[in-house]
Amino acid sequence: MNSITLIMALSAIIWYVIDRTKPMWSEIAWGKYITTALAGVLGAAVVFGYKLDLVCAMGMASEVSIVGQIVTVLSLMCGSSAISEIITRIKVEEK
Numbered sequence: 001m002n003s004i005t006l007i008m009a010l011s012a013i014i015w016y017v018i019d020r021t022k023p024m025w026s027e028i029a030w031g032k033y034i035t036t037a038l039a040g041v042l043g044a045a046v047v048f049g050y051k052l053d054l055v056c057a058m059g060m061a062s063e064v065s066i067v068g069q070i071v072t073v074l075s076l077m078c079g080s081s082a083i084s085e086i087i088t089r090i091k092v093e094e095k
């Protein structure tokens with residue numbers, strides 16, 4: 001599996017985990033910060049665990065770097081939110 005496909009798949013998995021656990025803190029006023037923190041922790045665990053680097057995967061760098069890994073963590077954090085928005089809209093249209 002190429003790195004970009006793996007990053008996209010893991011982003012979807014992170015979204016799924018966050019979406020399923022979000023109701024536990026949705027009533028709390030600062031619940032969005034918990035969501036952001038969880039996305040960051042899961043993203044960092046995945047990126048550093050699998051040594052993923054989006055910059056390297058796109059061919060803009062020849063080797064994995066810490067800066068590229070941080071960019072990848074940030075993209076996973078945002079990606080899980082973006083995927084969540086898309087899936088939510090799809091679910092609304094289906095009903």
